[in-house]
Amino acid sequence: MRLPILGRRAFLRGAGACVALPWLESLDAALPRATGLPPLRLAILVTPNGMLPSAWKPKREESGTGWVPSFTLEPLTPWKHEVSVLTGLANRQSFSGDGHYAKVAPLLTGMQIRRTGGRDLWNGVSMDQLAAQTVGNATLLPSLELGCDPIYPVEDMGYSTVYGGHIAWSAPDRPLLKELSPRALFERLFRRQELAGDPARGSVLDAVREQSRELRSKLPPRDRAKLEEYEDSLRELERRIAHASRRTTPTTELAATTAPAEGIPSDYPTHVELMLDLIALAFRIDATRIATFLTANEVSGRDFSFVEGCAGNFHDFSHHEERAEKKEPYRRINRWHVARFAGLVERLSKIEEGGGTLLDRSMLVLAAAMSDGNAHSPHDLPILLAGGRAAQLEPGRLITSKRDTPLCRLWLSLLLRMGVRVERFGDAEEPLV
Amino acid sequence: MHRSTSSLPLVLALLAPRSASAQEAPAIETPAQLLERLCADCHDGEAAERGVDLLALTAEGHAGDPQASARLALAVQRLRSRTMPPPDEAQPSAAERRALIAYLAARAPETAGTRLATLRRLTRVQIERSVQDLFGVTWSAGDLLPDDASAHGFTGIGDVQNLSPLHFEKLLEAADSIAALVLANAAARAQVLEDEAPLAARLPAFLARAWRRPVSSREAASFAEIFEELRSAGVPRATVERGLLRAIFASPHFLYRVEVGRADAPAELTAHELASRLSFLLRSSLPDEPLRARAEDGSLLRREVLVAEALRLVRLDGARRFAEDFAAEWLSLRDVLQANADFRRYPQIWNGALRPAFLEQGLRFCSAIAAENRSVLELLDSDSTFVDATLAKHYGLPPIEGGFQRVALSDRRRGGVLGMGAVLFATSYPLRTSPVRRGKWILEKLLDAPPPPPPPNAGTLPPDDQLPDGLSLRQRLERHRKERACAGCHVQMDALGFALENYDVLGLWRDQVNGAPVDALGTLIDGTSMDGPLALREELLLRADEFVRSFAKNLLVAGVGREMTLRDEPALAEIVAQTRASGDRFSALLEAVVTSPLFTRRDPGAP
Incomplete structure (x- = not known):
């Protein structure tokens, strides 16, 4: 069973809700079950260019706390008891600045980014990284940062496009590189034995660590920070090697026969589905508990012609100018993204764990950094929250808040559940849910 | 001060x-x-x-x-x-x-440290070219390394080069892949290692090249010792050699372009640091043997040696790398590879050779200016260009046989970069040209006078120039300019862009658009009118000072790794004056740039 099969079915299914893939199921069946109380996980998917509010907004159920699917949320119909829709949230630090970059970069940090083309990039620490700094030590990888787009080589509106391509920041001046290759990610998850079994690796790391230390002492402060990143990364690799050598790796043989194809898939839907598979897999084997996935860089002009009626430029559609012929493809592209999220919900719901499902012990978020792309509106952000029954998230609700309630309150809620001891996050003083 | x-x-x-x-x-x-x-x-x-x-x-x-x-x-x-x-x-x-x-x-104040570039890491291309030059073998970063972030139009600017654990692992993998390639090639391996000899035997000389600085035999020996220990622990020599090579290419000494300055004068670059600046700017690679020798004996710090080396380096390969790595980034020439045209209206786009040919034309043109020491103003206006059979046919020039060659132009429509598909197509939309984008390109690239960003919700223009409401694109833009907030910038962009309306989406000459004569009249803010591309060229030639300054500034941003500040303006003005006094020859510009304190000093702001 080679990987090219993987993802193809999802591709053929188009915009509808997708089923968990046979590849993932077979791996799930072959992998050993964890013992003890399974840990809690957190995955955040962020999509570019906003969501058309008129097509997004669900109605409240006539009785109860639930919601009635809207056009965009339709793919979640089978999963609506597992998903809450949140309204009224905003990152108030993103109200000024440009339309896109000043909104997406601080989505998970709750801070205001510094407008700069390069020098002195400045954001905050993103909530996923705050969580990774607390629980990341327990797993092979503290967190995963995934994406589909390489960095764009332009500077726009006075902002470095480093901002538009990064949601995970381990420090205010440290955006984290996204993994774009499903194969490379798969290797990182499974090739533990090779990681520990290389006799020269220790010497290589010893040699370059020593060189970096010596060099660092000669450099001015700004340059020293660059080598600190080098040494911090080296230390993290050593931690990972130690982690890998402590654990047995019954999965290596399995991995050798099922690895995804080399390189970066040219077919976008396949690429996205593979990344979602790998998030599920990483959670399943507890290789990490935290993942962020930026499905495309902000301002993405991707052509969604694989969705009926959506041939053209995504970003252009998002500036719909209230014209029906642009709003229609815009909302369909939005729905396509929601369907991918539904696919992740489904994947995790099919994996049993500790008497429940992996979904019960995963908190999943779908978010965009603006609501209406036409106006770059930072208000009433489209936010979905799924899973997390085991962490008392009580999914399936329509959770309304008054206009411009800090989005950081949601992040604070999730951080507290992940075991991060914080009293506040960004402009949030109290949790939301 | x-x-x-x-x-x-x-x-x-x-x-x-x-x-x-x-x-x-x-x-x-x-x-x-x-x-x-x-x-x-x-x-x-x-x-x-x-x-x-x-x-x-x-x-x-x-x-x-x-x-x-x-x-x-x-x-x-x-x-x-x-x-x-x-x-x-x-x-x-x-x-x-x-x-x-x-x-x-x-009047801008000098703030300490603002003119000091941030430590740079080698880019993908720089690693590839360095391996090529060290070993004579081709190594491709492929999917092993991520694309480089850019700032101020260029990759390799330290300010936006972060390193995360994932990225570090990728650099280690790349180093391992280089090591494997070197060990598989006997001649390449012999550059570093010698059979039956201690690992350190050839290291001092090799490390001095790879790490771009003097390396004492003591430093080389203590580096090799780490791996000799593995040998004595019974690890096979092949494994040890691979580890050693991996460490050389994963080392911060290889990956980072360290500039600490002279021990007695930290604001001044050492000769080796200057050699690296020069070589990476002109060759995207580490210094070659002749350059290294001039750094080693210190003669590179003499003006005439520095200038001779700069000219030698840029011409080593007919300035091909200079065009591929510097000029293509400055002028965004590779954007054309991503450009799209509606195939129903522009069926020529089915010809897969067109986009690469547009790029190749731009590269040849730029490299020839450097290699043949032409006037840099030829970028604005010239009486010849480069085409192959595909492009000659596309542009409607007399047919030619075979590959790219310089052809004389009977009129100036195709002269300079503004007559090239690489620029005209990359600044168009699939269904129409974009005077705004073309004007912005001229301002940004050629004049270094980028308009400020548009205000939020500035509005967008329709994607097609066959408009249902009967308003032409020009009429729409004119309406837009009536709003005061928009006028300031659009007067500039639109005037320059409209003057190029004789070129269609794919850069073909047209006298009519949608059945009406092309209106290529642009009126600048001072009332100057330019009717068509030739008048635009005249206007740009009048602004040759600004163009030369833009060329020089871009060379310095790429070469030094930082944005220029107001404090750098007097030195830039000096470069412009020198270049213009020498008939705008490329060699004069290069000489003025590489001998400028902005290039030769580590911190031009320090006393």
């Missing part, structure tokens, strides 16, 4: 030879008087527009204002892009504008 000699910048501006000012009446006002007359109505006192009080900023003792640099920079940017004074106010002449810019720039 803060100068009060208000007349000096004006004198410099007037001294610039062959500039447009020669044809204009000399300015009789001092810059301070110009500022008072042209700017002070809005930019004076507490209520100054945007908080930019130009009289206070140019008065003595503003240095206490932490925003002074940023506000002066904004003012200079708006003056240079001709978006200030606003279109409905009195406009300065070109000479007056230059005088004002120099006057404001001279």
Whole structure:
């Protein structure tokens, strides 16, 4: 069973809700079950260019706390008891600045980014990284940062496009590189034995660590920070090697026969589905508990012609100018993204764990950094929250808040559940849910 | 440091030879008087527009204002892009504008460290080319390394080069892949390792090249010792050798371009550091043997040696790398590979050879200017260009046989970069040309006068020029310009862009568009009209000073790894003056750039 099969079915299914893939199921069946109380996980998917509010907004159920699917949320119909829709949230630090970059970069940090083309990039620490700094030590990888787009080589509106391509920041001046290759990610998850079994690796790391230390002492402060990143990364690799050598790796043989194809898939839907598979897999084997996935860089002009009626430029559609012929493809592209999220919900719901499902012990978020792309509106952000029954998230609700309630309150809620001891996050003083 | 000699910048501006000012009446006002007359109505006192009080900023003792640099920079940017004074106010002449810019720039405070570049890491291309030059074998980064972030138009700027654990692992994998390639090639391996000899035998010489600095045999020995220990622990020699090579290429000494300056004068580059700057700018690679020898004996610090080396390096491969790595980034030539045209209206786009041919034309043209020491103004206007059979047919030139060659042009429509598909197509939309994008490209790339970003919700234009509401694109844009917030920038962009309307989406000449004659009239803010591409070329040639400054500035950003500041303006003006005095030859520009303190000093701001 080679990987090219993987993802193809999802591709053929188009915009509808997708089923968990046979590849993932077979791996799930072959992998050993964890013992003890399974840990809690957190995955955040962020999509570019906003969501058309008129097509997004669900109605409240006539009785109860639930919601009635809207056009965009339709793919979640089978999963609506597992998903809450949140309204009224905003990152108030993103109200000024440009339309896109000043909104997406601080989505998970709750801070205001510094407008700069390069020098002195400045954001905050993103909530996923705050969580990774607390629980990341327990797993092979503290967190995963995934994406589909390489960095764009332009500077726009006075902002470095480093901002538009990064949601995970381990420090205010440290955006984290996204993994774009499903194969490379798969290797990182499974090739533990090779990681520990290389006799020269220790010497290589010893040699370059020593060189970096010596060099660092000669450099001015700004340059020293660059080598600190080098040494911090080296230390993290050593931690990972130690982690890998402590654990047995019954999965290596399995991995050798099922690895995804080399390189970066040219077919976008396949690429996205593979990344979602790998998030599920990483959670399943507890290789990490935290993942962020930026499905495309902000301002993405991707052509969604694989969705009926959506041939053209995504970003252009998002500036719909209230014209029906642009709003229609815009909302369909939005729905396509929601369907991918539904696919992740489904994947995790099919994996049993500790008497429940992996979904019960995963908190999943779908978010965009603006609501209406036409106006770059930072208000009433489209936010979905799924899973997390085991962490008392009580999914399936329509959770309304008054206009411009800090989005950081949601992040604070999730951080507290992940075991991060914080009293506040960004402009949030109290949790939301 | 803060100068009060208000007349000096004006004198410099007037001294610039062959500039447009020669044809204009000399300015009789001092810059301070110009500022008072042209700017002070809005930019004076507490209520100054945007908080930019130009009289206070140019008065003595503003240095206490932490925003002074940023506000002066904004003012200079708006003056240079001709978006200030606003279109409905009195406009300065070109000479007056230059005088004002120099006057404001001279008042920017020097803040310690702002002209010190941040530590740079090698880019993908630089690693690939370094491996090529060290071993004579081709190694491709492929999917192993991520794309490089860019700033100010260039990759390899330290400020935006972060390193995360994932990225570090990728660099280790890349180093391992290089190691495997070297060990598989006997000649390559012999550069580093010798059979039956200690690992360190050839290391001092090799590391000095790979790490771009002197490496003592003691340092090499202690490095090798780590791996000799593995040998004595019974690890096979092949594994040990691979580890050693991996460490060489994963080392911060290889990956980072360290500049610490001379021990006795940290603001000055060492000869080896200067050699690296030169080599990476012109070759995207580490110094070759002749250059290294001149760094080793210190002769590179002599002006004539430095200049000779610069010219030698850029011509080593007919300036091909210089075009591929520097010129293509400066002019965004590779954008054309991503450009799209509607195939129903532009069926030629089915020809898969077209986009690569557009790029190749741009690369050949740029490399020839450097390799043949032509006038850099040929980028604006020239009587010949490069085409292959595909492009000759596409442009409607006389047919030719075979690959790319220089062809003489009977008229100037195809001359310079503005006659090239690489620029014209990349700045178009699938269904129509974009005067706005084309104008912006000229301002950004050729004149280094980018318009400020549009305000939020500036609105968009329709994707097609066959419009249902009967308004032409020009009429739509004219309506847009009626709004004062838009006018300032669009007057510039639209005028320059409209003058190129004779070129369609794919850069083909047209006299009609949608059944009506092409209207290629653009009117600049000072009232100058340009009708069509040839008039635009004349206008740009009048601004040759600005163009040469833009070329020089881009060389410096790429070469030094930082954005230029107002404090760098006097040195840039000096480069422009030198280049123009030498007939705008490429060699003159290169000489002026690489001998400028902006290039030869580590921190030009330090005393």
